[in-house]
Amino acid sequence: MNKRILITGGTKGIGKAVAVCMAQSGCDLVLTYASDSAAAEETAQTIAQQYPVDVLLLKADISDYQSIDTIQQWIENKNIYLDALIFNAGLTCRDSFEDLHFDDWNRVFFANVHFPVFLLQRIVKRIRPGGSIVFTGSLMGIEAHSVSLAYGVTKSSIHALVKNLVKFLAPYQLRVNAVAPGFVDTEWQKTKPAEIRKNIENKVALGRFCEPEELAGVYKILIENNYLNGEIIVVDGAYSYK
Numbered sequence: 001m002n003k004r005i006l007i008t009g010g011t012k013g014i015g016k017a018v019a020v021c022m023a024q025s026g027c028d029l030v031l032t033y034a035s036d037s038a039a040a041e042e043t044a045q046t047i048a049q050q051y052p053v054d055v056l057l058l059k060a061d062i063s064d065y066q067s068i069d070t071i072q073q074w075i076e077n078k079n080i081y082l083d084a085l086i087f088n089a090g091l092t093c094r095d096s097f098e099d100l101h102f103d104d105w106n107r108v109f110f111a112n113v114h115f116p117v118f119l120l121q122r123i124v125k126r127i128r129p130g131g132s133i134v135f136t137g138s139l140m141g142i143e144a145h146s147v148s149l150a151y152g153v154t155k156s157s158i159h160a161l162v163k164n165l166v167k168f169l170a171p172y173q174l175r176v177n178a179v180a181p182g183f184v185d186t187e188w189q190k191t192k193p194a195e196i197r198k199n200i201e202n203k204v205a206l207g208r209f210c211e212p213e214e215l216a217g218v219y220k221i222l223i224e225n226n227y228l229n230g231e232i233i234v235v236d237g238a239y240s241y242k
């Protein structure tokens with residue numbers, strides 16, 4: 001029987017690269033996404049054509065509380081058990097401090113922090129003992145930055161959540177870790193103006209963005225190494241603000 005992994009935001013960018021990497025290792029997949037069904041179908045078909053694994057798609061917006069019920073019920077109806085759960089999808093809000101609205105702040109907190117806590121509470125018994133949870137944190141949760149207050153604070157919270165969840169998940173024989181990427185060349189970054197991208201590249205010792213595929217191997221190690229627990233693995237190519 002293949003291992004089964006659920007990846008939120010698994011149809012594009014970092015999540016998709018992790019999905020491909022784990023399919024290469026023979027894992028069946030559940031990939032969630034927000035709205036782009038065409039891209040999701042294409043990702044699922046491409047992976048299933050290349051690797052002998054089962055790929056299931058589920059539309060579930062992490063900014064909507066109803067998605068917690070949707071995912072729980074879907075998993076139970078299909079009688080799915082997971083070996084790894086990857087909380088990868090995340091939201092940001094780039095409004096200035098002065099223009100920031102409570103509803104936007106709340107939406108980012110709900111999606112990035114509350115959603116994984118309460119989904120995990122609902123489906124923890126659907127993750128097999130020996131399995132693990134991996135969060136996508138961010139370098140921005142470690143180095144304060146000036147673009148999105150809610151994003152930086154929620155990513156810090158994710159890192160704290162990982163450390164705090166360790167003891168709560170030990171009775172279930174589950175490990176929990178996070179990857180904290182620096183700047184990864186996904187749609188999230190590709191849409192930034194050339195000048196800003198150049199500034200970022202100049203601050204990375206390696207002089208370039210990380211490719212999603214380079215990052216995927218870090219998730220694989222966290223899923224497969226049975227002694228990695230409570231870690232926040234920073235993957236930033238040696239980034240410095242100077």
Ligand SMILES: NC(=O)c1ccc[n+]([C@@H]2O[C@H](COP(=O)([O-])OP(=O)(O)OC[C@H]3O[C@@H](n4cnc5c(N)ncnc54)[C@H](OP(=O)(O)O)[C@@H]3O)[C@@H](O)[C@H]2O)c1
Binds near residue numbers: 014089139
């Ligand atoms: N890229 C970076 O430089 C970077 C750096 C550090 C951390 N991160 C973190 O990495 C994670 C993935 O980012 P990415 O760069 O791979 O993004 P991406 O390329 O834009 O991919 C986003 C994926 O997440 C899904 N998604 C977006 N909003 C969602 C929502 N509200 N509910 C459910 N799914 C949603 C998308 O589905 P649809 O296509 O249907 O919208 C898609 O599958 C995020 O948590 C982000 O904070 C990224």
